[in-house]
Amino acid sequence: MIVKQFFAGPINANNYLLVDETTKDAVLIDCSEVKEEILETIKELGAKVKYILLTHGHFDHVMGVNEMKKHLNCEVLIHEKDVEWLSHINEALPMFGLPPAEIPQYDKNFSDGEVITFGNKNIKVIHTPGHTQGSVCFMIDGKLFSGDTLFKEAVGRVDLPGGSWNDIQNSIVNILFKLDNDTIVYPGHGDATSIRYEKEFNREI
Ligand SMILES: [Zn+2]
DSSP, X not given: OEEEEEEETTTTEEEEXXXXXXXXXXXXXXXXOOOHHHHHHHHHHTOEEXXXXXXXXXXXXXXXXXXXXXXXXXXXXXXXXXXXXXXXXXHHGGGGTOOOOOOOOOOEEEOTTOEEEETTEEEEEEEOTTSSTTOEEEEETTEEEEETTEETTEEOOOOSTTXXXXXXXXXXXXXXXXXXXXXXXXXXXXXXXXXXXXXXXXXXX
């Protein structure tokens, strides 16, 4: 599987393109912006993006969704508990000095444990509430895409509506830290890490 990482959107979220090398089917994890670099990479790899999978509904991870759908003709999936965030996008944007934006549209919800298939690849949804109530991580081939739940040496903020320290602690300690120690973690912001490294060096858990 090919994994490509992009820094996108007003506060540099990580967007990831995952491509099944055999069939060229692909998914995009989070969509902060329609960046030329992302479109070029999709084209170069011959990737057919089936889904945009959203780790959660915060503006900095979803702002490119509507525009990207026009380019890729794919479906947008999000956990039902974060759908409400999509309609609140314009409450957050002025705080970052950004103009109002169109409300991001989605096609379907996924739920905990659901397996989404693209090409020969299966990606599993793991519901990890805490940063938001509908935050999820995606597990595939020993790689975890952790959104804003788990960062290198830190965890996602819990001071926004729906945030909960108890929930994020439970999600990390009782769900993510039960994964194989060798699992590579690709977060929604910052550098990649691993479950083993975070068990030892995370400052907040
Ligand atoms: Zn967030």
